[in-house]
Amino acid sequence: MAIAKQNRKKSFFAEQREGNTNPNFINNLDYNFLRNSVKRILKDVSDNLIIPEDYVYFKSNNVINACLQEAYENYQSNKTLRLALTAYRGVILPQRYVTPDVDINTEYTTSGIELTKATDREMIWWSAWSIFDAISKGADPQQSLMNIQRIQKQSIRAL
Numbered sequence: 001m002a003i004a005k006q007n008r009k010k011s012f013f014a015e016q017r018e019g020n021t022n023p024n025f026i027n028n029l030d031y032n033f034l035r036n037s038v039k040r041i042l043k044d045v046s047d048n049l050i051i052p053e054d055y056v057y058f059k060s061n062n063v064i065n066a067c068l069q070e071a072y073e074n075y076q077s078n079k080t081l082r083l084a085l086t087a088y089r090g091v092i093l094p095q096r097y098v099t100p101d102v103d104i105n106t107e108y109t110t111s112g113i114e115l116t117k118a119t120d121r122e123m124i125w126w127s128a129w130s131i132f133d134a135i136s137k138g139a140d141p142q143q144s145l146m147n148i149q150r151i152q153k154q155s156i157r158a159l
Contacts, residue, residue, distance in 0.1 A: 008049075009047070009049060010049070011041075011044040011049040011050050011051070011054060012037050012040045012041050012044055013026075013041075013044075013050065013054040013057055014049075014051070014054070016029065026057050026060045026062060026063060027060055027061075027062050028062075029062060029063075031062065031065075031066055034062060034063060034066035034067075035066045035069060035070045037066075038066060038067050038070035038071065038128075039070075039159050041067070042128060042148060042156055042159065043156055043157060043159075045145050045148045045149065046148050046149055046151065046153055046156040046157075047153070048149065050145070052142060055140075055141040055142040055145070056141075058132075058135050058141035058145070059135075059141065064132060064135055064136045065136075067128070067132040068129060068132045068133060068136060071125050071128040071129035071132055072125075072129050074121070074125040074159075075122060075125035075126045075128075075129055078118045078119075078121040078122035078125060079122050081114075081118035081122075082115060082118045082119050082122055085111050085114055085115040085118060086115065088111055089108065089111050089112065089115065093107055093108060093111070117158070120155055120158070121155075121158070121159060124151055124155055124156065124159065125159075127147065127148075127151065128148065131144045131145060131147055131148065
């Protein structure tokens, strides 16, 4: 049993805590590094790797602002993809406004798959932003982030 615990994957926060002797390290982490780590943090929450003591890090302005910005920009990006693919499938392909070498049936299939992926990512990022927004306004991080665990792990991993 002890061996299994030692081999357990560490969360982003656990790794950062181990690598920093300064107890205030979370406020000194590079903002861009934090933004680039938001997907990892969401995966750690989904995989239940965040320990109760780590939820306090979400109270850091540095962390919550990075989470909010990254979630919102990813939400906007995937929303734009969803809208573009919807227009492509609803206007461009039916009117055959494509070059002659384009196989319409293949395009419908491929764009449908990509539309589903973009829509899924859009909803996950919107949910994440909403959760981070609630935390920034005083909601309990541990209770709020439980909602991430309700999203299919496969969808979180696909971010």
